[in-house]
Amino acid sequence: MKKGSILTLDIEKFADRGKSLTRLDGYVIFVPGAVPGDRVKARVFRKRKKFAEAALLEVIEPSPLRTEAKCSYFGTCGGCKWQHVTYEAQLDAKTQSVKESFEHAGGRSDVTVHPALGADDTFYYRNKMEFSFSAGRWLTPAEIKSGEDFNTSFALGLHVPGNFAKVLDLHECHLQSEWSASFVNAMRAYSLERDWKAWHPRKHTGFLRHLVIRQATHTEEVMVNLVTSHYDEEQMQELAAWIQETAPGVTTFINTINSGVAQTAFGEEMHVVFGPGVIHDRIGDHTFEIASNAFFQTNTRQAETLYRVAAEYANFTPDDLVYDLYCGAGTISLYVAPNVKHVVGVELVEEAVQNARRNAEANGISNVTFETGDMMKLFNDDFIAKHGKPDVLIVDPPRAGLHPKVVRQIGELAPERFVYVSCNPQSQAKDLSYLTDQFEVVQVQPVDLFPHTHHIESVAQLKLRT
Numbered sequence: 432m433k434k435g436s437i438l439t440l441d442i443e444k445f446a447d448r449g450k451s452l453t454r455l456d457g458y459v460i461f462v463p464g465a466v467p468g469d470r471v472k473a474r475v476f477r478k479r480k481k482f483a484e485a486a487l488l489e490v491i492e493p494s495p496l497r498t499e500a501k502c503s504y505f506g507t508c509g510g511c512k513w514q515h516v517t518y519e520a521q522l523d524a525k526t527q528s529v530k531e532s533f534e535h536a537g538g539r540s541d542v543t544v545h546p547a548l549g550a551d552d553t554f555y556y557r558n559k560m561e562f563s564f565s566a567g568r569w570l571t572p573a574e575i576k577s578g579e580d581f582n583t584s585f586a587l588g589l590h591v592p593g594n595f596a597k598v599l600d601l602h603e604c605h606l607q608s609e610w611s612a613s614f615v616n617a618m619r620a621y622s623l624e625r626d627w628k629a630w631h632p633r634k635h636t637g638f639l640r641h642l643v644i645r646q647a648t649h650t651e652e653v654m655v656n657l658v659t660s661h662y663d664e665e666q667m668q669e670l671a672a673w674i675q676e677t678a679p680g681v682t683t684f685i686n687t688i689n690s691g692v693a694q695t696a697f698g699e700e701m702h703v704v705f706g707p708g709v710i711h712d713r714i715g716d717h718t719f720e721i722a723s724n725a726f727f728q729t730n731t732r733q734a735e736t737l738y739r740v741a742a743e744y745a746n747f748t749p750d751d752l753v754y755d756l757y758c759g760a761g762t763i764s765l766y767v768a769p770n771v772k773h774v775v776g777v778e779l780v781e782e783a784v785q786n787a788r789r790n791a792e793a794n795g796i797s798n799v800t801f802e803t804g805d806m807m808k809l810f811n812d813d814f815i816a817k818h819g820k821p822d823v824l825i826v827d828p829p830r831a832g833l834h835p836k837v838v839r840q841i842g843e844l845a846p847e848r849f850v851y852v853s854c855n856p857q858s859q860a861k862d863l864s865y866l867t868d869q870f871e872v873v874q875v876q877p878v879d880l881f882p883h884t885h886h887i888e889s890v891a892q893l894k895l896r897t
């Protein structure tokens with residue numbers, strides 16, 4: 432087999448990052464876009480010592496796990512890689528990936544991993560979408576084939592995978608709501624009519640950078656956050672009047688200024704053009720205030736499932752002292768607070784901690800304490816002396832997992848009950864492999880917050896060994 436070889440392959444299984452793989456005499460070949468059970472024709476485009484990658488040319492015999500993709504951008508857009516796979520098969524693949532994380536990254540084949548809990552809504556489930564403007568538009572194969580003339584100097588949509596400069600000009604998207612997609616289209620037309628320029632990611636010129644839409648699931652509140660390279664009051668007032676007239680459902684409009692080169696929707700300045708500058712949504716019995724830059728789980732309904740599983744695994748008693756580490760805007764802390772004596776939350780981002788404190792007050796919850804700081808520095812013996820030894824420890828770190836110092840401190844702290852919530856089962860399994868002497872992994876429950884992507888949340892219940 433050489434680079435450029437065209438092969439007929441029977442696809443065996445899903446692999447990391449939503450790709451699929453097969454083996455020829457033990458040699459692994461990844462075929463992105465193929466589905467286990469497919470017989471495909473594919474061209475090898477990368478060859479390494481241990482594996483090759485091949486581009487899918489033709490599906491000779493389709494797998495029974497295939498289904499019709501809903502979106503016309505499927506295959507080019509990076510948003511939903513698995514729309515062509517039945518939801519049951521997606522869930523099986525996610526369960527399997529959590530099991531394999533514990534086997535490979537965690538060195539454990541005896542861990543009980545339950546089948547992933549699926550979402551009732553597999554489309555229109557996101558409460559937040561971050562669309563990008565770009566002066567470089569990426570055309571889909573169908574757009575190229577149409578022979579039409581396209582204005583490629585303006586796009587509003589999502590990035591094509593692996594290309595920071597190019598954006599697909601999305602006229603449909605089924606992740607947030609139909610209203611959200613129609614607002615994107617209206618905003619594009621508005622900008623083009625006025626010749627407002629999209630940001631050029633290489634030349635660092637242009638005005639429009641990102642359009643972030645947050646739409647609450649359990650209230651009628653909607654936030655539009657337009658990220659621009661500079662502030663222009665007249666233009667923003669004109670846009671505000673247009674939004675209020677054409678999209679009266681928008682309850683708050685924010686203009687964030689990011690003049691730097693980094694492609695991020697965060698910025699150095701924030702102008703609340705109208706409305707309160709925040710929206711509110713509910714998880715369980717509590718209402719949460721959400722600022723434009725605060726972390727809030729993007730699938731509200733499945734976040735409830737995630738927190739319910741975490742609470743079940745914690746087996747709370749009314750006398751429990753709980754640590755909620757990496758607490759964001761305090762959502763888990765406030766969710767569990769009514770069932771325990773006290774919760775101590777720790778979070779790096781000051782605004783999120785302010786949100787958490789305000790959320791506690793607004794929900795009439797007083798048995799919580801929030802501390803701002805970097806877990807690596809804050810989580811030491813003084814912290815434990817100040818707050819007391821917890822009966823239950825809950826952690827929900829970012830994708831990279833726990834810092835080794837935090838892992839060591841957890842080992843020394845040895846809480847009786849420990850629940851590890853993670854958006855990356857590989858780092859979760861690896862972190863827990865260092866704590867095998869102290870804790871038994873009782874069970875693991877994957878929860879799907881991101882249908883049609885390979886991402887999965889995983890909740891592990893741990894018990895202190897006696």
Ligand SMILES: C[S@@+](CC[C@H](N)C(=O)[O-])C[C@H]1O[C@@H](n2cnc3c(N)ncnc32)[C@H](O)[C@@H]1O
Pocket residue numbers: 726727728757758759760761762763777778779780783804805806807827828829854
């Ligand atoms: C996956 S989020 C979880 C938030 C929260 N548990 C929830 O469900 O909304 C991880 C959080 O960890 C915070 N974080 C990241 N690194 C941190 C660090 N070194 N120390 C403390 N918090 C950190 C992030 O700001 C983020 O809010």
